[in-house]
């Protein structure tokens with residue numbers, strides 16, 4: 108019922124003058140610069156032990172739950188046709204960032220602009236347009252497909268929701284493109300009848316069938332057999348090229364991102380520590396965390412067998428976020444009180460050439476920020492947001 | 502649409518193929534048939550389940566054709582040739598006078614006829630109560646699990662409250678208040694028993710709604726209704742069926758128990774009512790086993806069949822159980 112209602116909304120709105128207006132504005136905004144997605148100070152905090160049962164217990168006890176700062180102030184831009192990678196260990200907030208991009212989470216703070224519009228404000232027709240333009244590929248193809256739905260029903264669902272014509276021909280085309288050939292033979296199969304690689308191809312076909320502009324791919328091959336990865340990766344590459352898509356790849360695997368992405372961002376504890384053109388960062392990492400990540404990569408081979416990046420030391424506490432640099436506990440180049448007390452900003456550095464931003468006090472700010480001036484004056488800077496967080500949404 | 506990229510593998514789809522008339526209806530029927538036949542095959546793999554289905558099927562058939570099979574009306578008084586009420590007659594195979602297959606009761610009713618007609622209330626209560634309990638339980642579980650928050654809070658407190666009530670005593674009290682009869686027994690049973698399936702279905706929904714395929718549906722733009730009806734409900738259906746099978750057995754047991762205590766429908770004969778009659782007239786001390794053993798055996802057979810089918814189905818729903826065996 109509800110989706111029917113939305114669909115009728117779409118049509119009626121589309122016919123009127125007011126409905127056409129925002130589209131025009133958006134087109135203007137995107138011609139100014141080529142930025143498709145702009146993330147501005149994104150924060151997403153979850154209640155500790157997020158899960159309904161404990162939520163419920165907290166509600167009953169009347170306690171204010173503690174928050175995990177999964178994403179804590181992330182900003183970046185994705186230009187149209189660009190591939191952008193987000194790297195980091197598990198738990199660094201990269202998946203949460205990706206899901207926020209696909210509007211699966213509402214940000215605790217900050218905004219995500221798609222084509223110039225804040226996606227948090229999208230409703231009705233705008234939301235429906237966004238849902239047709241932004242898709243997501245999930246990590247685990249055994250989880251991301253409804254076990255009770257056939258291949259055809261899975262792929263056709265977005266078309267049904269958005270009431271597109273020629274559904275069968277489109278499904279056939281998408282399956283063919285994803286390498287499930289001949290498509291008609293897969294129509295009535297259930298996910299459990301497919302191999303892992305075929306499942307991920309099916310998930311890709313579902314994302315592509317609606318002809319999106321923007322895709323978030325969350326660890327698209329990490330659950331697959333090593334032997335199947337190359338095939339799926341080359342499918343993803345073809346997808347980016349032939350559709351002219353803008354893609355955000357999320358992975359712990361730097362060699363994969365190096366292979367796939369124009370630019371990358373390295374995340375640590377909910378913040379980006381270094382960001383810039385992929386080759387620059389991989390061949391000449393500046394942030395101590397990026398360096399240790401890259402040192403942990405044994406073979407720079409996109410098809411290598413490694414599953415996880417394991418580094419020395421514990422990842423810091425994401426509930427009671429420490430003051431100063433979040434990497435200070437594991438950093439080998441720690442340079443004293445400035446690291447302990449002053450949160451490094453992600454900024455251009457005077458002594459780092461190229462189009463890159465680094466958040467570390469080892470380098471001198473190109474924007475005139477003097478961290479040493481703030482030593483001792485308590486960390487009144489960015490970390491004060493820990494107390495000013497908005498409690499209890501989600 | 503406002504696609505930003507120019508290239509598209511779908512560019513010519515519009516031209517080269519008109520929207521074909523694609524019989525969704527026939528395709529769905531075929532898919533349903535294959536799913537059902539697959540489940541049927543798994544279910545009938547177990548000979549115990551097959552036996553249970555045969556027994557239950559036999560009783561269902563009996564309930565339908567009761568007027569044909571039963572020689573007399575269950576509440577029709579029998580008379581001997583000498584014109585006296587034919588009470589305490591022994592079964593014909595034990596040489597009792599007249600032609601009463603299982604003899605007669607203390608009031609002169611034909612026991613065999615009562616037994617045959619007794620299948621009707623038992624199965625009626627079983628199926629109606631099961632469908633209603635599981636229907637309500639599934640609705641509550643889906644709503645609570647999917648929407649969470651205060652809705653969940655409220656519904657689950659309600660479940661907790663109902664859990665605090667013991668089944669048989671509460672049913673007895675309710676039936677006393679509502680008036681004896683099958684409908685009050687069904688109502689009382691349903692009021693109490695939706696709690697189990699509600700809780701189990703809710704737990705299932707809680708885990709399902711966090712699954713990535715629900716997120717994927719949301720990214721595709723699916724509404725809450727679509728996610729609930731297309732993605733979550735089909736995945737809880739097997740569990741609902743399972744609880745339905747068990748609820749049949751429980752409802753029949755409850756009806757028998759409540760009737761045995763004299764709170765059954767006074768105008769119809771059920772196995773529980775028969776047992777109650779046997780108790781009231783001390784058939785036990787008289788040693789007239791043909792009065793109380795047959796209804797007891799019938800109750801046991803139907804209930805065990807229900808449990809066996811439920812258990813067999815459980816193995817399909819939870820494949821892990823198969824491994825353990």
Ligand code: SF4
Nearest residue numbers: 432435438446467468
């Ligand atoms: S700011 Fe200090 S602690 Fe943080 S990474 Fe740089 S050197 Fe290490």
